[in-house]
Amino acid sequence: MMRLPRFHYYRPRDIREAALVLAGEENAMVIAGGTDLLPNMKRRQQTPRTLVALRHLDELKRVTNGSGLVIGAGVTLTDLVQDRGIKSAYRGLWQAAAQVATPHLRNMGTLGGNICLDTRCNYYDQNHEWRKAIDFCMKKDGAICWVSTGSKTCLATSSTDTAPALVSLGAEVELETAHGQRTIPLHELYRDDGIHYLTRSNEEILTRIILPDGAGTRSVYWKLRRRGSFDFPVLSVAAAIRFGAGGAVDEARIVLGAVASQPVLCDSASEFLNDRSLTDEVIEEAAALCARAAKPVKNTDFSPHWRKRAVARLAAYALQELRGDDMRATREKIARQAL
Amino acid sequence: MNKVTTLKRSQQQNAHIGCQVNREPVQVSVAPGKTLLEMLREDLQLTGTKHGCELGECGACAVLVDGEPILSCLYLALEAEGCSIDTVEGMALDGRLHPLQEAFADLGGAQCGYCTPAILLTCKALLDKQPDPDRDQIREALSGNLCRCTGYQQIFESVEEAILRLDHSEQGTDLKSVPGSGG
Numbered sequence: 001m002m003r004l005p006r007f008h009y010y011r012p013r014d015i016r017e018a019a020l021v022l023a024g025e026e027n028a029m030v031i032a033g034g035t036d037l038l039p040n041m042k043r044r045q046q047t048p049r050t051l052v053a054l055r056h057l058d059e060l061k062r063v064t065n066g067s068g069l070v071i072g073a074g075v076t077l078t079d080l081v082q083d084r085g086i087k088s089a090y091r092g093l094w095q096a097a098a099q100v101a102t103p104h105l106r107n108m109g110t111l112g113g114n115i116c117l118d119t120r121c122n123y124y125d126q127n128h129e130w131r132k133a134i135d136f137c138m139k140k141d142g143a144i145c146w147v148s149t150g151s152k153t154c155l156a157t158s159s160t161d162t163a164p165a166l167v168s169l170g171a172e173v174e175l176e177t178a179h180g181q182r183t184i185p186l187h188e189l190y191r192d193d194g195i196h197y198l199t200r201s202n203e204e205i206l207t208r209i210i211l212p213d214g215a216g217t218r219s220v221y222w223k224l225r226r227r228g229s230f231d232f233p234v235l236s237v238a239a240a241i242r243f244g245a246g247g248a249v250d251e252a253r254i255v256l257g258a259v260a261s262q263p264v265l266c267d268s269a270s271e272f273l274n275d276r277s278l279t280d281e282v283i284e285e286a287a288a289l290c291a292r293a294a295k296p297v298k299n300t301d302f303s304p305h306w307r308k309r310a311v312a313r314l315a316a317y318a319l320q321e322l323r324g325d326d327m328r329a330t331r332e333k334i335a336r337q338a339l
Numbered sequence: 340m341n342k343v344t345t346l347k348r349s350q351q352q353n354a355h356i357g358c359q360v361n362r363e364p365v366q367v368s369v370a371p372g373k374t375l376l377e378m379l380r381e382d383l384q385l386t387g388t389k390h391g392c393e394l395g396e397c398g399a400c401a402v403l404v405d406g407e408p409i410l411s412c413l414y415l416a417l418e419a420e421g422c423s424i425d426t427v428e429g430m431a432l433d434g435r436l437h438p439l440q441e442a443f444a445d446l447g448g449a450q451c452g453y454c455t456p457a458i459l460l461t462c463k464a465l466l467d468k469q470p471d472p473d474r475d476q477i478r479e480a481l482s483g484n485l486c487r488c489t490g491y492q493q494i495f496e497s498v499e500e501a502i503l504r505l506d507h508s509e510q511g512t513d514l515k516s517v518p519g520s521g522g
Binding site: 009038101103104 | 354371372374377390393394395396401408409410412413415418475483
């Protein structure tokens with residue numbers, strides 16, 4: 001039986017108090033839904049001395065309309081999926097959230113938690129005894145990367161579903177400390193390092209996700225995994241396109257998930273699509289550019305070679321769906337759920 | 340730092356929490372590192388809630404917190420303060436099984452039975468919200484519950500039978516007279 005290690009537990013009155021505790025305590029972490037942190041603590045992958053609870057803070061659970069949409073980081077994935085406004089205006093985000101884990105985990109897990117999801121790897125997401133038997137890895141307690149023993153950085157995979165979708169939609173995030181706050185584009189929250197995968201400092205709390213006005217932009221999210229539920233992505237493609245008056249692409253943003261330690265922006269494919277109509281040839285060309293941007297390694301389910309080949313297919317499906325093709329049968333085959 | 344020290348609310352020591360379990364108020368003294376699953380099984384002796392993977396990968400420990408199915412292995416007991424918790428022990432009312440339990444018993448919805456309490460509660464939460472779900476909606480609601488006996492077909496059929504019986508009982512029909520009941 002795996003018990004949680006000992007820790008101090010704080011229940012702050014508000015975000016400011018949470019930020020004060022976070023800044024004043026050594027090795028403190030925030031806990032919201034707990035669906036990522038608690039398994040990691042049981043396996044001793046993450047061993048905070050202090051947990052600062054956010055679950056009960058109502059100020060993190062609001063969804064507000066402005067010129068765009070502001071979503072509190074504490075909104076559960078279930079609440080997000082049940083929001084009809086999000087389903088219609090930010091379809092890609094909705095499809096991503098609807099495919100996270102299982103209904104039970106979506107009832108607990110929050111959007112903020114999914115954005116900050118710890119990177120994952122076959123050599124890291126194991127219990128303490130397993131990891132000890134291979135003399136650990138550089139992400140926790142060890143010195144070497146077992147995925148690629150010559151690698152100087154940790155290659156653990158970014159496995160968040162919502163982040164690629166949010167990045168494709170041009171989302172920003174607000175980070176708050178006891179002394180102030182800053183707002184940055186979501187893609188700047190990440191870096192391609194499996195250990196230090198977030199640019200967020202330990203004292204900062206992710207409080208809000210800000211989406212630009214969704215009118216005129218179509219978005220989709222395609223996820224590849226072995227099973228139809230539970231699994232993290234082994235590959236995902238998020239795409240958002242604003243079409244111009246003539247039906248040609250005005251602006252496109254394609255983002256890959258689970259092929260690096262951060263969501264990967266396919267700038268070459270996005271730029272290629274500008275001012276072009278989504279013909280079959282254009283889609284194939286853009287999909288090939290996406291595959292070139294992906295460098296999957298052997299750290300998750302399925303072989304890297306196959307995952308790289310699958311990038312082009314999944315990207316093509318995403319673009320076909322954005323063009324207006326009926327992709328329900330393909331969706332059903334791949335996602336095993338109607339989206 | 341002094342300011343932070345004064346903000347300390349809860350330490351490593353046990354804390355007393357109050358919540359409702361199966362409609363009855365309970366007071367429990369729990370350590371911060373205790374999960375709701377451990378509290379239910381070890382402090383309240385409610386062992387109907389099963390202990391599976393402990394990592395959120397199987398669904399065997401699902402209970403209802405304020406009517407929503409959650410995984411008790413990933414829920415801190417401390418955070419259940421003030422909540423209403425339903426476990427399988429509370430499903431029968433006045434000595435009578437819940438129609439879901441009856442249908443599972445009659446149609447072979449349980450094989451080894453280890454995943455059954457969590458599945459019953461997950462279905463109860465579904466039916467409380469939506470009395471007449473179709474097969475796809477049942478599948479989706481149960482997509483977080485693994486059955487290692489792989490008896491999913493009988494599970495879906497049992498849920499659909501329970502929906503029929505609930506429907507009949509609402510119309511005043513005696514449950515025992517419904518065809519297919521009684522095994």
